[in-house]
Amino acid sequence: MSNMWGWEDCYxxxxxxxxxxGNSLMERSWSFHxxxxxxxxxxxxxxxxxxxxxxxxxxxxxxxxxxxxxxxEAVFITSFVDxxxxxxxxxxxxxxxxxxxxxxxIVRFTVRVYPFGTFIRTGYALLPKGYxxxxxxxxxxxxxxxxxxxxxxxxxxxLDDNNKQKAVIDNDYCERLELQDVHCSWETVSFRDQTxxxxxxxxxxxxxxxxxxxxxxRGNILLLQGSLHRGGLVLIKEGATPQGHLQDRGxxxxxxxxxxxxxxxxxxxxxxxxxxxxxxYGTTVGVYDGDVYSGxxxxxxxxxxxxxHKPDRDSFIMSNTWGDxxxxxxxxxxxxLAELQAAAGLGIDIVQIDDGWQKGVTSNSVNAQAVGGRWSxxxxxxxxxxxxxxxxxxxxxxxxxxxAREQNVKLGLWYSPDSANDYANWEKDIExxxxxxxxxxxxxxxxxxxxxxxxxxEARLLRILRQVIQATGGQVDFNLDTTSQKRFGYxxxxxxxxxFLENRxxxxxxxxxxWSLRNIWMLAPYVSATKLQMEFLNVNRNKEQYxxxxxxxxxxxxxxxxxxxxxxxxxxxxELTALDVDQTAALAAVIRALKPHHKQILxxxxxPIGEEPKGTNWTxxxxxxxxNSGYILVFRELNPxxxxxxxxxxxxxxxxxxxxxxxKVTELLRMDEKDTLATDRSEAPFLLELNDQDEVVFSRxxxxxxxxxxxxx
Numbered sequence: 001m002s003n004m005w006g007w008e009d010c011y012x013x014x015x016x017x018x019x020x021x022g023n024s025l026m027e028r029s030w031s032f033h034x035x036x037x038x039x040x041x042x043x044x045x046x047x048x049x050x051x052x053x054x055x056x057x058x059x060x061x062x063x064x065x066x067x068x069x070x071x072x073e074a075v076f077i078t079s080f081v082d083x084x085x086x087x088x089x090x091x092x093x094x095x096x097x098x099x100x101x102x103x104x105x106i107v108r109f110t111v112r113v114y115p116f117g118t119f120i121r122t123g124y125a126l127l128p129k130g131y132x133x134x135x136x137x138x139x140x141x142x143x144x145x146x147x148x149x150x151x152x153x154x155x156x157x158x159l160d161d162n163n164k165q166k167a168v169i170d171n172d173y174c175e176r177l178e179l180q181d182v183h184c185s186w187e188t189v190s191f192r193d194q195t196x197x198x199x200x201x202x203x204x205x206x207x208x209x210x211x212x213x214x215x216x217x218r219g220n221i222l223l224l225q226g227s228l229h230r231g232g233l234v235l236i237k238e239g240a241t242p243q244g245h246l247q248d249r250g251x252x253x254x255x256x257x258x259x260x261x262x263x264x265x266x267x268x269x270x271x272x273x274x275x276x277x278x279x280x281y282g283t284t285v286g287v288y289d290g291d292v293y294s295g296x297x298x299x300x301x302x303x304x305x306x307x308x309h310k311p312d313r314d315s316f317i318m319s320n321t322w323g324d325x326x327x328x329x330x331x332x333x334x335x336x337l338a339e340l341q342a343a344a345g346l347g348i349d350i351v352q353i354d355d356g357w358q359k360g361v362t363s364n365s366v367n368a369q370a371v372g373g374r375w376s377x378x379x380x381x382x383x384x385x386x387x388x389x390x391x392x393x394x395x396x397x398x399x400x401x402x403x404a405r406e407q408n409v410k411l412g413l414w415y416s417p418d419s420a421n422d423y424a425n426w427e428k429d430i431e432x433x434x435x436x437x438x439x440x441x442x443x444x445x446x447x448x449x450x451x452x453x454x455x456x457x458e459a460r461l462l463r464i465l466r467q468v469i470q471a472t473g474g475q476v477d478f479n480l481d482t483t484s485q486k487r488f489g490y491x492x493x494x495x496x497x498x499x500f501l502e503n504r505x506x507x508x509x510x511x512x513x514x515w516s517l518r519n520i521w522m523l524a525p526y527v528s529a530t531k532l533q534m535e536f537l538n539v540n541r542n543k544e545q546y547x548x549x550x551x552x553x554x555x556x557x558x559x560x561x562x563x564x565x566x567x568x569x570x571x572x573x574x575e576l577t578a579l580d581v582d583q584t585a586a587l588a589a590v591i592r593a594l595k596p597h598h599k600q601i602l603x604x605x606x607x608p609i610g611e612e613p614k615g616t617n618w619t620x621x622x623x624x625x626x627x628n629s630g631y632i633l634v635f636r637e638l639n640p641x642x643x644x645x646x647x648x649x650x651x652x653x654x655x656x657x658x659x660x661x662x663x664k665v666t667e668l669l670r671m672d673e674k675d676t677l678a679t680d681r682s683e684a685p686f687l688l689e690l691n692d693q694d695e696v697v698f699s700r701x702x703x704x705x706x707x708x709x710x711x712x713x
Contacts, residue, residue, distance in 0.1 A: 003015075003138060005079035005080075005092065005094070006092075007081050007090075007092045007115075008023075008092075008115035008116075009023045009024040009115055009116060010022070010023045010091070010092035010113045010114070010115055011023070011092070012077075012079045012092060012094045012111075012113075014077065014138065014140055017031055017032045017033040017140060017142060018030070018031050018032070018040065019031075019032060019037070019077070019094070019096065019111075019140065021092075021094055021111050021113050021120060022043070022045075022113060022120070023113055023114070023115060023116060023117065024045065024116065025044075025045050025046055025116060025117065025118050025287075026042070026043060026044055026045055026046075026117075026118055026119070026120065026286075026287050027041065027042075027043045027045065028041065028042055028043075028111070028120050028285065029041040030060060032075050032096075032140045032142055033142065034059070034072070034142070035071070035072020035075065035098065035100070035142045036059040036060065036061065036072065036098070037059065037060040037061070037096070037109060038056055038057075038058070038059055038060055039052060039056060039060045039175075039176065039177055039178070040052065040056060042177065042233070042285060042287065044231055044287035046118075046287070046289070047229075047230055047231045047287070047289055049226075049229065049230075049231040049287070050180070051177070051179060051180065051181075051231075051233055051287075052177060052178055052179065052180060053178050053179065053180035053258070054180075056178040057178070058169060058176050058178065058259065059176070060109075060175060060176055061109075061124060061173060061174050061175070061176070061265075062169070062170075062171045062172065062173055063124075063171070063172060063174075063265055063267065063280075064171050064172050064269075065267065065268075065269055065272055066100065066103060066107065067102075067103075068171070070100040070101060070102060070103050071100060071101040071102075072098060072099070072100055072101075072142050073099045073100060073101050074098070074099045074139065074142075075096060075097070075098050075099075075139065075140040075142050076096070076097045076099075076133075076137055076138070076139055076140070077094060077095065077096045077097075077137050077138060077139075077140055078094070078095050078097075078133050078136065078137030079092065079093065079094040079095070079137070080092075080093055081093070082112070084306070084466075084495065085466050085469050085470050085474075086469070086470075086474050087306070087307055087308070087469065087474075087495055087496060088305060088306050088307065088308060088495065089114055089115075089304070089305040089306075089308050090115070091112045091113060091114045091115075091305070092112070092113050092114075093110065093111070093112050094110070094111045094112075095108055095109075095110050095133065095137075096108065096109040096110075096111070096140070097109075097127070097131075097133070099129075104129050105126045105127060105128065105129055105272070106126070106127040106128070106129060106131055107124060107125075107126060107127075108124065108125040108126070108127055109122065109123075109124055110122065110123045110124070110125065114305050117301065117305060118286050118287050118288060118298055118301065119234070119236075119284050119285060119286030119287075119298060119301070119302055119305075120284070120285055120286075121238070121282060121283070121284045122174075122175065122282060122283050122284075122285070123174075123238070123279060123280060123281075123282035123283070124174055124265065124279070124280040124282075125277055125278065125279040125280065126267065126271075126272070126277065126278050126279075127277050128275045128276075128277070131277075169256065169261070170249065170254060170261065170263055172247070172249055172263060172264055172265055173254075173261040173262060173263050173264070173265075174262050174264075174265050174280050174281060174282070174283055175235070175260075175261065175262035175283040175285070176259060176260070176261045176262075177259070177260045177261075177285075178258060178259050178260075179209070179224075179258040179259070179260060180258070181226060181228075181229070181258075182209050182210075182211060182258060183209070183226065183227040183228050184208070184209050184224050184225060184226055184227060185206065185207070185208050185209075185224070185225050185227060186206065186207055186208070186209065186222060186223065186224050186225075186255075187204060187205070187206040187222070187223045187225075188204065188205045188206070188217045188218065188219035188221065188222050188223075188252075188253060189202065189203070189204055189219050189220065189221040189222075189223075189526055190202070190203045190204070190205075190218045190219035190220065190241075190242070190252075191203075191219075191220055191241045191489060191490050191491075191523075191526075192241055192242075192243060193240075193241045193243055193244065193482040193483075193487060193489050193490065194241075194243045194244075194482075194483065194484055194485070195482060195483045195501060195502040195503070196483045196484050196502075196503055197484075198243075199502075199510075199515060199519070201519055201522060201523060202522040202523060202526070203218075203219075205217060205218075205219070209255065209257075209258060210257070211257045211258060212257060213255060213257065214254070214255065214256050214257075215254065215255040216250070216251035216253075216254045216263075217251060217252065217253040217254065217255075218242055218251060218252050218253075219237070219252050219253060220236060220237045220238075220239065220241070220252065220489070220490065220491045220526075221234065221235070221236055221237075221299070221491075221526055222234070222235040222237075222253050222260075223235075223295055224260075225290045226290055229290075230289055230290055231287070231288075231289060231290050232287070232288045232289065232290035232291075232294070232295055233285065233286070233287060233288075234284070234285070234286040234287075234288065234295060234298055234299065235253070235260070235262060235283065235284070235285055235286075236283065236284040236286075236299070236302065236491060237252050237253070237262050237264075237281060237282075237283060237491070238281055238282035238283065238284060238491055238492055238493075239252075239264070239266060239281030239282070239489070239491065239492045240266075240281075240452070240486065240487070240488060240489040240492045241489040241490070243486070243489075244452065244485075244486040244487050244488070244489050244492075245264060245266065246266040246267075246268065246452070246453075246454065246455060246458070246486070247264065247265070247266050247267065247268045248264065249263050249264045251263050251264070252264060262281075262283045264281060265280035265281060266280055266281045266455055266458075267280055267455045268454065268455070270454060270456075271454055271455045271456050274456045276456060276459060276460075277459060278455040278456055278458075278459045279455070279458075279459060280455075281492070284302060286298045286299075286302065293649050293650060296525045296526075296605070296607060296649075297605065299525070299526055300528055300605045303527070303528040303531065304528065306495040307495040307496075307531070309530060309602075309603060311599040311600075311602070311603055312599075313477055314498070314530045314531075314569075314602060315530070315569065315598050315599040315601075315602040315603075316349040316350055316569055317347070317348050317349050317350075317569070317570045317571075317572070317591060317595075317598075318348065318349065318350040318351070318352055318412060318444075318533065318569065318570070318571050318572070319339070319343050319346075319348045319350070319351050319352065319571070319572035319574070319576055320351075320352040320354050320412075320446075320571060320572070320573060321335075321339060321354060321574065321575045321576075322354040322355070322503075322573065323504075323505065323535065323537050323538070323572075323573030323574045323575075324538065324541065324574050324575040324578060325505055325507045326366075326575065327355070327356070327364060327365060327366045328354070328355050328356025328364075328365050328366060328367075329356075329366040330575070331353065331354070331355075331356035331357060331389075331392055332392045332393070333392065333393050333394070333395065333399060333400065335577075336351075336353060336400050337399065337400065337403055338577050339351060339575065339576055339577055340400065340403050340404055340407055340409055341403075341407070342576035342577050342579075342584075343407070343409050343576055344407035344408070344409050345584070345588065346572075346576065346584065346587055346588050346591055347588060347591040347592055347595060348409065348572060348576070348591075349409065349410060350409065350410045350411070350412050350443065350444055351404065351409055351410075351411060351412065352411075352412030352413065352414065352444065352446055352479075353397075353400070353411070353412065353413050353414060354414040354446070355414045355416075355448070356389070356392070357388060357389060357392070357393065357397065357413065357414070358385060358386050358387065358388065358389060359384055359385060359386070359387040359388065359389050359390065360374065360378060360384075360385030360386065360387075361373045361374070362374060362375060362416065362449070363375045375416070375449050376416075376418055376419045376420045376449065376451070377418065377420040378416070378418045378420075378425075379418060379425050379428055386415075386432045386436075396439075397439075397440045398440070400440070401439075401440040401441055404441075405441070410441075410443045410444070411440060411441060411442050411443065412442065412443065412444035412445065412446060412479070413436060413440075413442045413444075413445055413446070414445075414446045414448060415432075415433065415436075415445045415446065415447060415448070416447070416448050416449030416450075417429045417447060417449070417450060417461060417464055419449065419450065419451045419452075419453070419457065422453060422454050422456045422457035422460060423457050423460035423461050423464070424460075426460040426461070426463055426464050429464050430463070430464055430467050430468055430471070433445060433464070433468045433476070434468060434471045434472060437468075437472050437475065437476050438472075442476070443475065443476060443477065444476070444477050444478070444479055444497075445476065445477075445478055445479070446478075446479040446481060446500060447478050447479065447480055447481060447497075448481045449485075450480075450481065450485060450487050450488075451485040451486055451487075452485075452486045452487060452488070453486065458493075462493055462496075465478060465493075465496040465497070466496065469496060477496075477497050477498070478496055478497030478498075479497055479498055479499075479500040479533060480494055480496075480497045480498065480499055480500060481500045482499055482500065482501060483500070483501075483502060483503050490523070490526070490527045491527075494531065498530075498531050498532065498533050498569060499527070499531050499532055499533060500533050500571075501519060501532055501533060501534060501535075502516070502519065502534075502535060503535075504516070504535055504537065504573070505537075506537055506538070506539070506541045506542035506545060506546075506553060507541075507542050507545070508545075509542075509545045509546060511535075511537050511553060512551055512552075512553065512615065513536070513539075513553055513556045513560060513561045513564045514551060514556075514564070514613045514614065514615040514637060515613075516534055516535060516536070516564050516565065517564035517613040517619065517635070518612065518613040518614070519534075520532060520534060520564070520565075520567065520568050520606075520621065521608040521612065521613050521619065521621065522608070522612075524606050524607055524608055524621065525607060525608065528605075528606070529567055529568045529602065529606035529621075529623075530568075530569070530602040530603075530606075532568040532569065533568065533569045533571050534564070534565040534568040534569065534570060534571060535565070535571045535573035536561040536562045536564065536565050536570060536571070536572060536573065537553060537561065537573050537574055538558075538574040538575075538578060538579060538583070539553035539554045539556065539557060539558050539561050540554060540558075540580065540583065541574075541578075550638060551615040551616075551638060555704065556674075556704045557586075557674040557675040557704065558583045558586050558587060558675055559586050559587070559589075559590045559671055559674075559675050559676075559677065560671065560674070560675075560704050560705075560706065562587060562590055562591070563590065563633070563635075563671070563706050563708075564635070566594055566598070566601075566633060566708065567601055567602075567606050567621040567623060567631075567633055568602075568606075569602070572587075582675070583675075586675045586676075586677075589677050590669065590671075590677060593668065593669040593677060594668075594669065594708070597631065597668055597708075597710070600623075600625060600631070601623045601625075601631050602623070603625060604623035604624050604625035604626075604630055604631065605623065605624045605625075606621055606622070606623045606624075607621070607622050607624065607649050608620075608621060608622075609621060609622045609632070609634075609646050609647065609648060609649070610634070610635075610644065610646045613635070613637065614637070615637050615638055616637050616638045616639055617637050617639060618634070618635070618636055618637070618639055618641070618644035618646070618698070619634075619635050619637065620632065620633050620634040620635055620646065620698075620706075621633045622648055622649055624649060624650055627650070628712055628713040629710075629711065629712050629713070630710075630711055631668075631708065631709065631710050631711070632648070632665075632708070632709045632711060633706065633707075633708050634646070634698045634700065634706060634707050634708075634709075635700075635705075635706045636700035636702070636703060636704070636705050636706070637703065637704065638703045638704065639703060642699055642700065642701060643697055643698060643699040643700075644697070644698055644699075645691060645693070645695035645696065645697045645698075646695055646696055646697075646698060647693070647694055647695050647696075648663075648696060651663070651690070651694070651696075651713060652690075652694045661689060661690040661694075662687040662688060662689045662690065663687065663688045663689075663690070663696060663711045663712070663713060664685045664686075664687060664711065664712045664713070665685060665686055665687070665688050665709045665710070665711045666683065666684075666685045666686075666709065666710045666711075667681045667682065667686075667707060667708075667709055668708045668709060668710055669681070669707070669708050670705070670706065670707035670708070671705050671706055671707070672700075672701050672702065672705055673701075673702060673705070674704065685712075688711075
């Protein structure tokens with residue numbers, strides 16, 4: 001059998017005990033001479049850069065449940081083309097199965113490389129001992145079983161004896177890279193979810209490498225930039241935020257001199273009690289040229305490889321009545337038929353029916369105190385929790401589904417997978433979800449009440465997502481609620497849907513349009529905006545709660561509150577039938593103006609421009625749809641200046657070969673006064689010149705106004 005696999009420009013090669021995996025742009029290699037893999041090389045072919053030092057010592061992974069003394073018995077490799085149930089871009093995948101003496105599981109090391117991609121993904125899984133692959137494979141040579149392949153760590157530092165303990169390697173890491181160049185700067189990006197109680201979602205830390213420093217860092221992303229050479233390295237920890245991390249070690253990355261480890265597999269001893277496949281948190285390593293914009297492009301490429309962007313699925317405007325705080329008190333056939341009519345009139349794509357359509361009562365129901373509400377264990381007590389509510393919908397959801405089809409509006413549904421006993425009822429949840437899709441043509445399920453308490457539970461939850469997608473031929477998508485409890489976060493298996501980011505309510509005075517804009521603005525460099533579902537509310541509700549607050553939602557207006565979500569997936573978090581005539585007309589107008597461009601906007605790479613949104617700044621977003629084209633959304637918040645210069649991504653006067661530095665701009669929509677779209681805009685393009693600082697000067701006539709432009713270079 002051949003010791004090489006190839007597909008497109010990707011390859012997997014075995015050279016004795018060395019595994020090489022790469023494509024035309026980058027390559028990684030590992031030695032299996034000692035049984036466990038040791039990272040030998042990360043080669044950036046575009047920039048002719050090697051990142052790792054020669055002769056690294058430590059194994060690429062250590063796990064506390066696998067003794068360091070465990071001796072390798074066999075290493076077996078298979079390779080094939082995979083697309084993650086049709087969700088991902090096709091990739092060449094290699095599975096390396098390792099058997100260790102005295103350990104009753106197979107440790108699988110998986111590597112994925114994408115055609116013409118500048119990143120390679122790795123991960124570890126535990127398989128039952130008797131597992132057999134359905135793919136053909138071959139063995140990799142390993143050393144005799146008297147060697148563990150685990151390095152002694154003090155070689156990483158040069159320290160006096162009293163400080164040697166600082167060189168001890170953590171025994172729970174899933175990537176270890178021994179860097180060769182000390183002259184590098186690093187930046188980590190950390191995230192917070194559980195957004196019911198968090199609104200500052202992105203944090204950063206930075207520094208320089210130091211040979212004797214042991215530095216523990218939090219974050220899902222680490223960017224490394226060379227100081228003396230053109231090049232950069234991106235590491236992505238594919239897992240939960242600190243709020244949701246399983247078996248948390250209090251850190252995600254650790255520098256020990258020039259050795260960089262990704263800390264925390266998430267797998268605990270109790271997970272090994274179940275004979276089920278479980279997966280550690282994964283790692284992605286990417287290479288780029290060191291430019292900030294290039295690093296952001298790599299991260300966006302990563303997201304769009306894990307979840308191929310499909311405009312008809314990934315660009316939408318949805319409504320959900322929960323934002324008006326009636327909870328499930330108004331959910332009924334009559335109410336939802338009226339909501340559907342209103343949605344069709346506004347141009348809403350999907351109407352999502354929240355908690356209350358089902359017979360069972362949750363802890364969030366208006367009836368929870370009277371009859372007792374649940375937040376799990378839904379299949380006990382008769383097993384009819386997920387039947388359609390017989391009083392609220394005496395004819396089932398059929399009339400709702402029929403009107404939705406007639407009005408060309410899709411249906412979404414709230415659902416809560418049963419988290420009891422680590423999702424022991426996962427097969428029942430699959431059956432329920434597939435049945436609801438087939439009976440009522442549900443295209444999007446909002447998954448709420450998720451609590452991931454273990455890696456076993458996480459694996460079962462992922463089976464629900466994957467098998468529903470498979471069973472429905474990809475016709476079902478998921479809104480992954482990230483507002484509470486231990487969940488996937490932003491970079492842990494979120495490719496099976498989009499992220500329902502936040503619950504905000506004017507009733508509790510925790511909704512401000514600039515807060516929502518700030519969350520998009522802060523997240524966009526690291527989480528593709530097409531993955532974000534962002535709320536806008538009925539700004540006329542609860543005006544009295546805000547008193548004379550100059551940044552109140554009602555001061556911004558209904559159109560403005562919608563516009564802050566325009567470069568993500570807008571969610572009308574309200575009862576549409578409660579809007580007054582003026583609000584309805586204003587929203588219909590702005591949705592009608594945006595929709596012809598929305599798919600193209602979200603197909604682009606959305607990045608922040610201007611100042612951080614604080615309610616009093618000039619700010620905005622840019623969607624880069626090509627090397628010479630894109631869209632710009634500019635906001636003047638409550639700011640006294642009528643114009644402001646902004647730098648745009650990928651546009652520099654110094655890089656233009658000839659002619660005056662300028663953008664050819666077409667105005668798509670603008671609002672010059674509250675809740676009134678301008679009707680005097682010209683469809684003819686005009687020029688915006690770049691100044692000596694590579695900035696474009698934008699103007700807006702009044703606070704709380706905005707404009708959307710399409711540009712060409």
